[in-house]
Amino acid sequence: AQSVTQLGSHVSVSEGALVLLRCNYSSSVPPYLFWYVQYPNQGLQLLLKYTTGATLVKGINGFEAEFKKSETSFHLTKPSAHMSDAAEYFCAVRAPNFGNEKLTFGTGTRLTIIP
Amino acid sequence: GAVVSQHPSRVICKSGTSVKIECRSLDFQATTMFWYRQFPKKSLMLMATSNEGSKATYEQGVEKDKFLINHASLTLSTLTVTSAHPEDSSFYICSARDRGQIGEAFFGQGTRLTVV
Numbered sequence: 001a002q003s004v005t006q007l008g009s010h011v012s013v014s015e016g017a018l019v020l021l022r023c024n025y026s027s028s029v030p031p032y033l034f035w036y037v038q039y040p041n042q043g044l045q046l047l048l049k050y051t052t053g054a055t056l057v058k059g060i061n062g063f064e065a066e067f068k069k070s071e072t073s074f075h076l077t078k079p080s081a082h083m084s085d086a087a088e089y090f091c092a093v094r095a096p097n098f099g100n101e102k103l104t105f106g107t108g109t110r111l112t113i114i115p
Numbered sequence: 116g117a118v119v120s121q122h123p124s125r126v127i128c129k130s131g132t133s134v135k136i137e138c139r140s141l142d143f144q145a146t147t148m149f150w151y152r153q154f155p156k157k158s159l160m161l162m163a164t165s166n167e168g169s170k171a172t173y174e175q176g177v178e179k180d181k182f183l184i185n186h187a188s189l190t191l192s193t194l195t196v197t198s199a200h201p202e203d204s205s206f207y208i209c210s211a212r213d214r215g216q217i218g219e220a221f222f223g224q225g226t227r228l229t230v231v
Binding site: 034036041042043044045046049090102103105106107108110 | 119121124149156157158159161164206208210219220221222223224225227
């Protein structure tokens with residue numbers, strides 16, 4: 001079974017400051033890990049994913065995340081926040097098999113950007 | 116990325132009526148589609164997993180007779196909320212897994228259902 005914990009339901013950063021959204025996972029098998037962003041009244045958009053290989057993953061909109069097995073973490077970062085980054089962010093995990101394996105989502109982190 | 120279209124984006128219906136929500140993969144074949152429900156300021160709750168040509172698998176606590184899911188083709192899945200009640204009001208999101216992609220699911224834009 002897999003689960004994710006997102007620390008901090010709300011994060012506020014100033015425009016231009018570092019964004020750090022935390023995600024820790026629990027998995028009985030090597031996990032696939034994802035970060036999604038959701039804007040109000042919209043579906044989810046994939047920011048980035050880790051499956052295998054390089055542990056530092058770069059995504060869209062300047063975001064990146066690093067898979068740290070020893071810390072069971074997959075934190076999302078962006079060096080310089082932009083007003084358009086204000087949204088809800090979800091970390092998700094699933095087992096690394098084909099087929100019906102389902103995503104398990106964290107509870108989400110609402111990111112607010114202070115002008 | 117691949118596109119998943121969900122329709123309608125918003126719907127208001129009267130109590131006791133049924134509402135159908137469509138989820139289409141526009142440029143890929145989706146052997147598996149997932150239906151989620153999202154409560155205000157909450158995470159996504161998986162309702163069911165549907166596979167093309169077979170019955171959906173519902174998560175524990177989800178009434179399969181109330182939330183009818185049909186996945187008749189590789190590009191279309193539908194969720195019908197039957198005999199809707201105000202407590203069914205929610206944001207419903209579908210996602211589709213491209214059978215050619217490892218691990219990635221593409222999401223529709225969601226449907227805001229309001230039952231009055």
